[in-house]
Amino acid sequence: MLAKLVDGYYLYCSDLRTDLLATNGVSAWSCSNRVPSEVLEWFRLGRPFSGYQIEEIDSTLSLKIKNLPEIILKSAEPVKVIPTILTELSLRENKRELNAKQEAARIAKEAKRKEIFRTATLKNVALKVAYLGWKYDGLARQINTNDTIEEILLRACEKCALIYTARDYKITRCGRTDKGVSAFTQVISLYLRSKTAEGETDPEKDYDYVTLINNVLPPKVKLVAWAYVGLEFDARFQVLYRSYKYYFPKCDLDIELMRGSLERFVGTHNFRGFCKADRTLESQNFERTITYLAIDLVTEDRDDDKLSIYCITILGHAFLWHQIRNMVSLLFRIGLQLESPKVISSMLETGVKYNYGMASQIPLVLFDCEFENIDWNEGRIDLSQTWFESVVKTTLIKQLMSTELLSVKNIGVLCDTKQQSIMSRPFIT
Structure with missing residues (x-):
């Protein structure tokens, strides 16, 4: 989070809200104390900061913000602070050079925007x-x-x-x-x-x-x-549940065998073997609860059952990084009779992670999430053009697959065959 103050100073607050840095391009300063709520409010609302000025004290060894005297920034090594802020600036500053007329228009537009937001009402x-x-x-x-x-x-x-x-x-x-x-x-x-x-x-x-x-x-x-929503609303921590869906063609999969394996996932388990650990966390809880898991038919292809589309629905309060894609990958292997359903119980009990490839991200959808006491105001959206383009592309590809020259003898290769390498499947990345 980067904020530009007057007099050529920049303030930078880390995403974890633990470090507050400042620089004027030559010297650098840092605040090791807890970042004040007023400063976080600047960053969060994106307000203009022209009313706040930096004052150098102790022969530039320390800085303070005049309007917030409790914020003291001590001298720091420029080689550690300046590159961080310059990187942020390089990614956010407008590189296009403007002529005098364009610059005047930009300044006028910026002034009008500042005036609008100076008296604007902001609501969560x-x-x-x-x-x-x-x-x-x-x-x-x-x-x-x-x-x-x-x-x-x-x-x-x-x-x-x-x-x-x-x-x-x-x-x-x-x-x-x-x-x-x-x-x-x-x-x-x-x-x-x-x-x-x-x-x-x-x-x-x-x-x-x-x-x-x-x-x-x-x-x-x-x-x-x-x-x-209220001022204290947090979409991440106040959600009651999240549901995901994963769509896939039947191919050579044994759907009933996969369905019979689902109950092993339901309940509260240690999913360490089904996720990627977040290294930014000092300690991580791998225990998650799955309340519902099912495989349903979405679209039936009466000409070729292997082209029928199914989806896996999974419901829970929270999920780990890559947890669902790893679960789907193992279900595919069970459906192809490459693994026994007992492997699920073993991985949940031991937390051991096997070297399976993850299922593709393309069919995965965050399908629904539920909150309490939110009165939604719905609008109308038009996806007809997107639908038209997609359905025509799908039809063309299906027709191409059915030609004699490019006939697909074994549609099961979309998921797996016992002769294939585990990393060669389109549904495993």
């Missing part, structure tokens, strides 16, 4: 978002790419003047989906500009957030609904 709003994440780099913002769902959504809100700036804007999210994973009901919360007064919660008098934001979003990312 929950947004229900649906997206096909196949070509995106995941949900959460990253420093090495702008092609994430959060980045796209925040830039759309900035373009609609619902937030002051998309830079370093903090949001809470229901579930963090990885690269290539989709969501039908992703819930995030952030502070948006409102037409109504402080304390007033009448959706009819406020902006039509769904229509407004969807007008500037790409076709495969859409806002479905919005709702007012």
Whole structure:
């Protein structure tokens, strides 16, 4: 999180909110104490910081913010502080050079935006978002790419003047989906500009957030609904449950054998063998509870049963990193009779992780999540163009597969055969 102050100073707060750094490009300072709530509020709301000034004291060995005298930053090594802030700047600053007329227009636009947000009412709003994440780099913002769902959504809100700036804007999210994973009901919360007064919660008098934001979003990312939420609302920790679905063709899989294995996952278990450990955490709890697990037929192909589409539905409160994809991978191996269902119980009891490849991220969807006491205001979205393009592509590919020249003798290769290497399957990456 990066903030530009007056007099050429920059403040940087780490994502973990434990380090507060400052630099003027030559010297550097750091605050080892707990970051004050006022500073976190600046970063979170994306407000302009022109009213706060840095004052050097003790011959530049220390800094303090005049308006917040309790914040003292001590001298630090520039080689550690400056590169961090310069990296943030290089990823966020506009590199395009403007001529005098363009620069004047930019300054006027910025001044108008500051005036709007100086008196604006901001309210904590929950947004229900649906997206096909196949070509995106995941949900959460990253420093090495702008092609994430959060980045796209925040830039759309900035373009609609619902937030002051998309830079370093903090949001809470229901579930963090990885690269290539989709969501039908992703819930995030952030502070948006409102037409109504402080304390007033009448959706009819406020902006039509769904229509407004969807007008500037790409076709495969859409806002479905919005709702007012309290100041303490956190989409991650206040969710009652999350459900995921994983879609796949039947191929050579023994669906009944897979269904008979599901009950071994249900309940509270140690899923250490089915996840990737998060190295940013000093200690991690691998115990999770699965309340429901099923395999259902989605689309039946009467000409060739191997082309019928099924989905695995999994319901729980929280999941570990890559947990579902690893579970699906093992279920595929059981369905192909490469493993015994007893392996599930063994992995849950011992926590041992076998060297299985993960199931592909493409068929995985964050299907639903449930919260208490949220009155959603739903909007209408049009996905007809996306559907048309996709169904035509699917039909063309299926027709190509049925030609005599490119006939598929064994459709089971889509998942696995006993002759294949474990890492060669399209559904295992």
